[in-house]
Amino acid sequence: MVKKNFMGPGKPIFIIAEIGINHNQSLQMAKDLIDAAAAAGCDAAKFQTFTAKALYIHRKYAGTYRLMGRDIPIYDLHTKLEMPNWWIPVLRDHCNKNGILFFSTPVDARGADALEREGVDLFKVSSYDMTNLPLVRHLAKKKKPVIFSAGGATLGEIEETVAVLEEANCPYAMMHCIAKYPAQFKHANLAVMNTLRSAFQVPVGFSDNGFADAKGRIDVLRVPLAAARAGADLFEVHITLDRKLPGADHGFATTPGELKTMVAAMRQARAAYNRGVRYKIERLLLGSPVKRVTEAEKYVRDFAYKCLFAVRPIKKGAKIKPADIAVLRPGAYKRGLAPKYREIVLGKAHATRAIGAWQPITWDNIL
Secondary structure, rough: OOOOOOOOOOOOOOEEEEEEEOOOOOHHHHHHHHHHHHOOOOOOOEEEEOOOOEEOOOOHHEEEEEEEEEEHHHHHHHHHOOOOOOOOHHHEEEEEEEEOOOEEEEOOOOHHHHHHHHHOOEEEEEEHHHOOOHHHHHHOOOOOOOOEEOOOOHHHHHHHHHHHHHHHOOOOOEEEEEEOOOOOOHHOOOHHHHHHHHHHHHEEEEEEEEEEOOOEOOOOHHHHHHHHOOOOOOEEEEEEEOOOOOOOOHHHOOOHHHHHHHHHHHHHHHHHOOOOOOOOOOHHHHHOOOOOOOOHHHHHHHHOOOOEEEEOEEEOEOOHHHHHHEEEEOOOOOOOOOHHHHHHHHHOOOOOOOOOOOEOOOHHHHO
C-alpha cells in the first residue's frame, strides 16, 4: 500500500528502477531485475503494461525507429516485449517479498484496469501518454497517485495534464525527462526541475533515459548525482542485467553493480540536501530553466507522442463512432489530431471524405 506523502520536500529521494521492457518476456529475468533493484536500495520496480496493438498503428505503417545506430521494426519489437497480465500479481508479490513497491505504466484504460484489479495503487504515465488526456482522465478517476514524465512536452501541455488530475483531486508528482535515448550531457537541463516545482508545488524529480559521453559510454553517476543534489524528490532510471542483452532499452540502462553505487551516492546527497546543504551544480547539466521541446527531442516526440487514428474504414459522410478510432503512436507514419480532441470528434464529427484504416484523423477529413 502506498503511504500518504511518501515523497516530496524533506523526504528521502524516491528511487524507481525502470525495468520496463528489459525483461525480454522472461519472467525469471523480470524477477532477477526486481532482486537487483531491491539489493541496490531502490524504493520501487516499475514495468510497462501494454500490447503492441494498443501502442502503435499497424506494423506496416509504424515503420522503423532509429536507436543507438540501428533501425528497429518498432511494432514487431513490441509484440515480442508485451508483459502478460498474469505476470502482474506474480511480480507484485515478488516486489513485496523484496520490500519494494511494484507499479507499472499502462498505455490504455484496459491495462490500467488490469493493474487496479491486482491491487496496484500507484500509476505511471509516460511522456508519450502525458498528452493522452482520455487516459489521464481515466487514471485520475481512480484517485490513486499518478507520476507522469514530461519528456518532449511544452509547459502548456503539462498544465493541461495537471488540470485533469487536479480536477479529479488525484494526487500526483511529475518528472522532468529528456525524450532522447541516450541523450548528451548538454541536454539534461536539470534547472527545469525548479521551474516545475515553482509552477506546480508538487513533488518533482528526474527520469533518466541514459546519457552517453563522446565515446558512447553510458553515464551511471554524473547526471543522477547532480539530479539528487539539485533537489529531485524522485528519480527513475532504466536497469538491465547486461547492456549487451538484445532489446531496445538494454544498451543505455544501468547494471546492478552500477545501480548500487548510484543509489548510495544519491541517498547521501539527498540527506545532505534535506539538512540544508545546497550544492553548486555543473553548469552544463543545469542548463536552461525554460521548459520547451528541445531539438534533440523532436524526432521521438513526432514518433511516439500519441494521436488519433482510424482503426477501420470510415465511409464519407459517416458519423465518427468510438469503435472507429483509437489513440496510438504514429511511429514513422503521419500524425493525427492530439488525443485531447477525442471527445470533440466522437458524436460531433462526420467524415468529409472516405478515411482508410490506420489513417490519421485530421481536421481536413472531419470538417
